[in-house]
Amino acid sequence: MTIETQDEQRAATKDRLAAAPISHDVGFLLAKLHAGGSAVNNRALAEFDLKVRSYSVLILANSGLEPTQRELADFLSLDPSQIVALVDELEKRKLVVRAPGNQDRRAKTVTATPEGRELLAQAAIAARHAESEVLAALDDAEAAQLKALLRKALWG
Amino acid sequence: MTIETQDEQRAATKDRLAAAPISHDVGFLLAKLHAGGSAVNNRALAEFDLKVRSYSVLILANSGLEPTQRELADFLSLDPSQIVALVDELEKRKLVVRAPGNQDRRAKTVTATPEGRELLAQAAIAARHAESEVLAALDDAEAAQLKALLRKALWG
DNA sequence: ACGTATAGTTGAAAATGTCAACGATTGATT
DNA sequence: AATCAATCGTTGACATTTTCAACTATACGT
DSSP: OHHHHHHHHHHHHHTGGGGSGGGGOHHHHHHHHHHHHHHHHHHHHHTTTOOHHHHHHHHHHTSSSOOBHHHHHHHHTOOHHHHHHHHHHHHHTTSEEEEEOSSOTTOEEEEEOHHHHHHHHHHHHHHHHHHHHHTTTSOHHHHHHHHHHHHHHHHO | OHHHHHHHHHHHHHTGGGGSGGGGOHHHHHHHHHHHHHHHHHHHHHTTTOOHHHHHHHHHHTSSSOOBHHHHHHHHTOOHHHHHHHHHHHHHTTSEEEEEOSSOTTOEEEEEOHHHHHHHHHHHHHHHHHHHHHTTTSOHHHHHHHHHHHHHHHHO
């Protein structure tokens, strides 16, 4: 048992602080799960030279919604200049193309190329695995419920 | 109606992209709600010269659990060096004190001073308001359910 | 036609994140 | 008891990310 003492203590100490009242703060819970989650997701996406950011842009570019960069910035809660960098890189890799906006020539819509679509299909599989890893402690119904509540909190 | 056209279009365009499949990705939902949430929380805490980070440390310092800096780092998903900076600042403001660890003289425990406790009491009120703002779209039962699911995902 | 507002882009400054090293201390092994 | 590897807090360097202010081109109301 001496052999396991360190590990036990580490395990015991690991979640000791979960007893603090901050564990009832939604902001904190979101931050913590998000931190762990994006680590897992980034690791899963690294294989495709993507991060959660570029992956998100790629999904939206492939959605058929033809988002403009401004819309991407708003939706992803990012500064427009960050979108420029993300789209620059994806475009350099031929995964995405910029097209002049239909109504508004200032705007540029971002759409996935066939290569982008193909890469996305594979990356999505990895992302799904990552997600189930993050939500391993929840059963399917609970995971669905969590998603539904998050969506409702965001969009009513 | 021309008067409202812009706003309507802006509102219509605002959540247009929510139709994209990424809206079913937990990682994305967490990121988005977390982004909005920490903006709201930071705004609410600015009045007390706190940010969500320092507020979290203060709560844990006041929890009676006497966390060490290492434990704070692990629990808050931060690098130990960031904890140093956070505790430095709180200690400079007399909100918190470092004490040598009881068993382990390498470790330093962080505990709130009476001033820290007092500030925390006020900040907690602001934080609670911020939280209800973030979760405005959820009723009480749903908010509780969301918290429970997040806690379960984190700690099983 | 004019002035104001917006989209994308650029670049700089500030804030954060990451990492490697170090002294002090610990605990296990010999 | 002496030693060796590991851990804690700390510092400083470096990379990444965020934030912001300009700028050009375009749109739109008046």
